[in-house]
Amino acid sequence: MGNRITELFGIRYPIVQAGMIWCSGWRLAAAAAEAGCLGIIGAGSMYPDVLREHLKKVKAATDKPVGVNLPLLYPAIEEHVQSILEFGIKVVFSSAGNPKTWTETLKKEGITVVHVVPSAKFAVKAAAAGVDAVVCEGFEAGGHNGKDETTTLVLTPMVRDAVDIPVIAAGGIGSGRAMLATMALGADGVQVGSRFAASVESSAHEAFKQAIVDTPEGGTMLSMKSVVPVRLVRNAFQQRIAEAEARGASREELAEILGRARAKRGMFEGDLAEGELEIGQISGAIHSVQTVAEIVEEMVREYEEARKGLHAL
Amino acid sequence: MGNRITELFGIRYPIVQAGMIWCSGWRLAAAAAEAGCLGIIGAGSMYPDVLREHLKKVKAATDKPVGVNLPLLYPAIEEHVQSILEFGIKVVFSSAGNPKTWTETLKKEGITVVHVVPSAKFAVKAAAAGVDAVVCEGFEAGGHNGKDETTTLVLTPMVRDAVDIPVIAAGGIGSGRAMLATMALGADGVQVGSRFAASVESSAHEAFKQAIVDTPEGGTMLSMKSVVPVRLVRNAFQQRIAEAEARGASREELAEILGRARAKRGMFEGDLAEGELEIGQISGAIHSVQTVAEIVEEMVREYEEARKGLHAL
Numbered sequence: 257m258g259n260r261i262t263e264l265f266g267i268r269y270p271i272v273q274a275g276m277i278w279c280s281g282w283r284l285a286a287a288a289a290e291a292g293c294l295g296i297i298g299a300g301s302m303y304p305d306v307l308r309e310h311l312k313k314v315k316a317a318t319d320k321p322v323g324v325n326l327p328l329l330y331p332a333i334e335e336h337v338q339s340i341l342e343f344g345i346k347v348v349f350s351s352a353g354n355p356k357t358w359t360e361t362l363k364k365e366g367i368t369v370v371h372v373v374p375s376a377k378f379a380v381k382a383a384a385a386g387v388d389a390v391v392c393e394g395f396e397a398g399g400h401n402g403k404d405e406t407t408t409l410v411l412t413p414m415v416r417d418a419v420d421i422p423v424i425a426a427g428g429i430g431s432g433r434a435m436l437a438t439m440a441l442g443a444d445g446v447q448v449g450s451r452f453a454a455s456v457e458s459s460a461h462e463a464f465k466q467a468i469v470d471t472p473e474g475g476t477m478l479s480m481k482s483v484v485p486v487r488l489v490r491n492a493f494q495q496r497i498a499e500a501e502a503r504g505a506s507r508e509e510l511a512e513i514l515g516r517a518r519a520k521r522g523m524f525e526g527d528l529a530e531g532e533l534e535i536g537q538i539s540g541a542i543h544s545v546q547t548v549a550e551i552v553e554e555m556v557r558e559y560e561e562a563r564k565g566l567h568a569l
Numbered sequence: 570m571g572n573r574i575t576e577l578f579g580i581r582y583p584i585v586q587a588g589m590i591w592c593s594g595w596r597l598a599a600a601a602a603e604a605g606c607l608g609i610i611g612a613g614s615m616y617p618d619v620l621r622e623h624l625k626k627v628k629a630a631t632d633k634p635v636g637v638n639l640p641l642l643y644p645a646i647e648e649h650v651q652s653i654l655e656f657g658i659k660v661v662f663s664s665a666g667n668p669k670t671w672t673e674t675l676k677k678e679g680i681t682v683v684h685v686v687p688s689a690k691f692a693v694k695a696a697a698a699g700v701d702a703v704v705c706e707g708f709e710a711g712g713h714n715g716k717d718e719t720t721t722l723v724l725t726p727m728v729r730d731a732v733d734i735p736v737i738a739a740g741g742i743g744s745g746r747a748m749l750a751t752m753a754l755g756a757d758g759v760q761v762g763s764r765f766a767a768s769v770e771s772s773a774h775e776a777f778k779q780a781i782v783d784t785p786e787g788g789t790m791l792s793m794k795s796v797v798p799v800r801l802v803r804n805a806f807q808q809r810i811a812e813a814e815a816r817g818a819s820r821e822e823l824a825e826i827l828g829r830a831r832a833k834r835g836m837f838e839g840d841l842a843e844g845e846l847e848i849g850q851i852s853g854a855i856h857s858v859q860t861v862a863e864i865v866e867e868m869v870r871e872y873e874e875a876r877k878g879l880h881a882l
Contacts, residue, residue: 259880269882270882375786375787376786377786394720394722395708395709395718395720396708396719396720396722396723403787404786404787405708405787405790405791405850406709406786406787406850406853407707407708407709407720407721407722407741407850408720408722409707409709409720409721409722409740409741409742409747409750409751410709410741410850410851410853410854413744413746413747413854414786414853414854417854427722428720428722428723429722431726433726433753433754433755434722434726434754436753436879437722437750437751437753437754438722438750439879440746440749440750440753440875440876440879441746441747441750442746442875473688473689473690473717473719473727474688474716474717474718474719477718478718482815502795502817503817504815504816504817537718537719537720537723538723540719540723540727541723541726541727541730556882559882560881560882562753562755563753563879563881566749566752566753566876566879567572568873568876569582569583569869569872569873
C-alpha cells in the first residue's frame, strides 16, 4: 500500500537508506534502491571527482530512484550540486546547514528536497524554506546529533504535529518493530542508518562492520558535546575525548585531540581503537552483517508480524 | 482485551501511573486506579508515618489495585515494607537498588514485585531475582536515569528479547500514540510519569504543574551525570550544575551546589528557579493540566485511532 513517502520518491517501501559518510557509496545506494527503498549516496566524505564516479556507477547499476545526501556546510558544494544536476539525480537530502540556502535552486531544477532536523522548531523552518519532507533524527542516532538530545520517541510526534509535509523518522530504527513504532507516532516513513552501515554492500571497512555487530548495549555515547555532538562507539579515542571533556578541556584542546581524518581512519580504514566510529545506539541490537535485500525483507516481515500483534485495548 | 499486564495487576488498561516523589500521593494513585490503570504511591519522598497516612487514605478512596514504589536504597525501608504488608498492598515496584534484597521476602507475602531497569542486562538480573515483571525506562524519562543513556525506542525491544516476563515500557510516553509505539516494540504495558505529574490529582505544587505545561521542546536535560544522572527542567539551579560540570567540578563541589531537599523545594514547594524539577522530555508535548480520567480517556482514544491508522506495507 502506498503512502506519502512511497509516492514522493516513487519507491515500494517507505524506507530510506541513510546517507552516511564512508558507508553509503554507489554499491549500497543501488542495493537499497533495488530492494524497494530510497538509496542515498553520502556525499559528505567525497571529493567532487569521487562523487561523480559514484553517480556514474550508481546510474549504471540501477534505474530505480537514488538520492544524494548533501551536508550544506560542505566546502565544494557548488561542484556537488553541478554533478547532481548533470547525472539527473532527482532527490537531495540536505543536512548540517540552513535549508534556505539551496532549496529554491534545487527545486527549480525539479529536484525533491528533504532536510534533516533535530527538533520541531527546525522542522517548521525547513517547511517554510520549501522542502518537500523532513527527516527528524533523534538522540539515539549515530553520527552528528542535535544539542537538545530529544529522542526519536519524543521528537517524531512533535514534528508530526508541527508540520504538514511528510515526516521521516530516524534514529534507533533497525527493525520492522521500530519502523512500525515510529509510524504509530505519526511518521510517514523511516530512515535507517546503522543497520545498512553494517550491510554487505556498505563501503565501510570490514573491521568497522564487525565492530557494529560486536557493539554491546550501551556501547555508544554522544560525545564532543561542547564542540559538535556526535555519537561514537566507546573506544580508546572516544574515551580520551570523554576524559578531556570531564575535566573541562577547551574546544581548542578537544580539536587537537580530534585531529584530522579520524572518521575515515575508523570507518574506512578500520582503525577500531583510534578512529572515530560513528554509529547509532541500535548497534547493540545488530547481530550480523547481512545483504541489503535480507535486511529489507526481514524488516518488512517484522513490521507485518508486529502490526498483526497489536490489539484493541 | 486483556493482556499479560492487565491480568497481572487485575486492571482494565495496561497503563501504570508511575510512582514519583512529591507527585504521586494517595489522591493521584486512587484516581489512576479508578480510571482503570495501576495507581502507584511514590514512597521515596515519604517518612514512614507519611506513607502510612497515604496508605490509609488510598484504601478509603478506592478498592481497585494500588501499588507502592519503593526505592531500595531508602533508609527506613523495613518500616515501609511493614506498612505495605499491614495495609494489604499487593503490588510493589522496586527501583534504585538490587532486586535480590527484597524480592523473595515480598513474594512470600503474596506481593507482585516489579523492578525498574535501565538496560537489558539489569532486566535479566531482575528476572533471575524472581520479579514478576520489569519496567524498562529510557533516557527520555524524568528523574533518575541510567548511565548508558539508552532510549526507550532502543531499550524496549532489547529488554523484550532478553526476558520472558512481562515488560512495561517507560520514558517518553504521554500519549496513546507513544503507548501504541512501545507496544509495537514488544512492551506488554506502559508506565506514564510526566503526564500524570501534571494532572489535577498530582500532589505537586501548582507552580510545578504549570512549569511542566510551559516546558518547551528541549527544555529538560540529563544532569549531574558524574554523581547520579537525573533529568531536570533547565532552570537557574540546573544551569549552575551544568556550568560546574562543564569546568570539571568535583563530586564534592557538585554535592555542595546540590545541597539538601532541592527536589522538595522545586516540586512540592514550587521554587521554579532554585528547586530540582524532575520531569521527562515529553513535558515539551504536555499542553494542559487535566484530570487523570481525562488523560486516560484521551490516551485510550488516541491509541485506537493510531492503531487503525497503521496499514500494511
